[in-house]
Amino acid sequence: MKNPLVSVIVPSYNSANFIESCLESLRNQSYKNIEVIVVDRNSKDESLKIAKNFTNKIYTHGPERAAQINFGAKKAKGKYLYRVDSDFVLEKDVIKECVEKAEKEELDGIAVHNTSAEGLGFWADVRKLERNTYREDQLIVAVRFFTKRAWEKIGGFDETLYGPEDYDFHNRFVSSGFKWGRIKAIERHLGEPRSLADIWKKHYFYGQQMVRYFRKYPAIAAMQFIPVRKSYLQNIGVFLFHPLIFLGLIVMTVVKFTAGGLGFLKTLVFR
Numbered sequence: 514m515k516n517p518l519v520s521v522i523v524p525s526y527n528s529a530n531f532i533e534s535c536l537e538s539l540r541n542q543s544y545k546n547i548e549v550i551v552v553d554r555n556s557k558d559e560s561l562k563i564a565k566n567f568t569n570k571i572y573t574h575g576p577e578r579a580a581q582i583n584f585g586a587k588k589a590k591g592k593y594l595y596r597v598d599s600d601f602v603l604e605k606d607v608i609k610e611c612v613e614k615a616e617k618e619e620l621d622g623i624a625v626h627n628t629s630a631e632g633l634g635f636w637a638d639v640r641k642l643e644r645n646t647y648r649e650d651q652l653i654v655a656v657r658f659f660t661k662r663a664w665e666k667i668g669g670f671d672e673t674l675y676g677p678e679d680y681d682f683h684n685r686f687v688s689s690g691f692k693w694g695r696i697k698a699i700e701r702h703l704g705e706p707r708s709l710a711d712i713w714k715k716h717y718f719y720g721q722q723m724v725r726y727f728r729k730y731p732a733i734a735a736m737q738f739i740p741v742r743k744s745y746l747q748n749i750g751v752f753l754f755h756p757l758i759f760l761g762l763i764v765m766t767v768v769k770f771t772a773g774g775l776g777f778l779k780t781l782v783f784r
Contacts (some may be wrong), residue, residue, distance in 0.1 A: 517616070519547045519608055520589030520661070521597055524581035528599035529558040531703045536567040538602040544609035550588055551599075552581040560599070579670035579678040586664055595658045596679075600704030601627065610696035611658045621663045621691035622656035624683075627700040636712065637705035639761040646751065647744040649695075652737055655679035656686055656693045663691050676719040677726040680737065684730055712765060713772040720776025727777075740770050 521539055525532055532551075539549055549568040553561055554575035564571050574584040582596050593615065595608065603625075611623045626648050629641035647653040657679065667685045670678050686693070706712045727734045745752070752759040 516544075516546045517593060517612065518591035519544070519593045519595055519612060519658075520586075520591030521547055521549045521595045521608075522582050522585035522589065523549065523551045523564075523597050523599050524578045524585070525551055525553045525556060525560050525564070525599040527556045527558045528560045529556070529563060531600035532560050533563050533566075534602050534703060535597065535599050536564065538605075539597070540567060541605055542603065542608045543605050544612055547608060548589070548591060550585040552585040554581060577672070577675040579672045579674060583669040583672065586661065586669060589661060592660060593658060594661050594664055597657070597700070598702075598704075601700045601702055602630065603700050604698040607696070607698040607700065608658075610698045614694055614696055615658070615660075618694060619692070620694050622659035622686060622693035624654050624656050624693060624695050625658060625698070625700055626695070627702055629705050630701040630703050633703070633705045634707050635761060636707065636709070636765065639758050639765050640705060642751065642755060642758050643745075643762055643765075646748040647742065650742075650744045652733075653742065653744065655683040659686065659691075659693075663689070667691075674722065674726060676722040677734075680733075681726060681729065684733060709764070709768050712768050715772075716769045717772040717776040720773030721780045723773070723777050724780045738773075740766050 523535065536549065539547065548570060550570045550572070551564045551568060552572050552574050553564070555573060561571060570588070572584060572588065574581055586594050593612065595611070597603065607625055611625065614620060615623055628644045629637045663686060667682070667689050671681050674681050706715055723738070752762065
């Protein structure tokens, strides 16, 4: 198949601040044989109104992202599925590179590196440097571009998970024998926390969601969610070249793991 159809699934919820930039980046892709499917979960803002300017394939479904993605996948007609969150923007050759690499090397999935967008403040800059240290990491990674056949075979996303659903999908994807690779073009994340309070709130919530993931993959989860990752040590020179960012990373890591740990323990003890 020379130019296979790619079905891009965009789960959204109160995404009016970001979804236009996301969908515009999809419209501007150099690879044109795509369909864009937006699956919203009853947004109270202008998300749906904005989305209608870009696609007529708009659905309402929930309760969370995994269910939204699975619903969109069932509606998709493409050989490939690509999950793109509504606060991500893509470089123009992302889908082109994904298709070319998957077709040429007969891969079942592609991991597209995502990093924080520029100009969003100090904590986004800290997160950006952190993310860039594990661009080639074999542990902190998840395929988001994959064949519909692979999605069907492994049963889609686990709808009981919210937060680590992408890691869970990747674990099952790999254990099922599917092959994957990486590309150079990247995604950029717009929805970054702007303060330590935002970081605390986000990771306290995610911590509550992690109990089931740890029960499913105790060994993998223990390696994925440790304060000092191997990728940090491999890129220590980069951190030392940016001492203020490095200090910010230390502070952010303490906040993340304290909040996440408390959320985890709350769920573990009271549920």
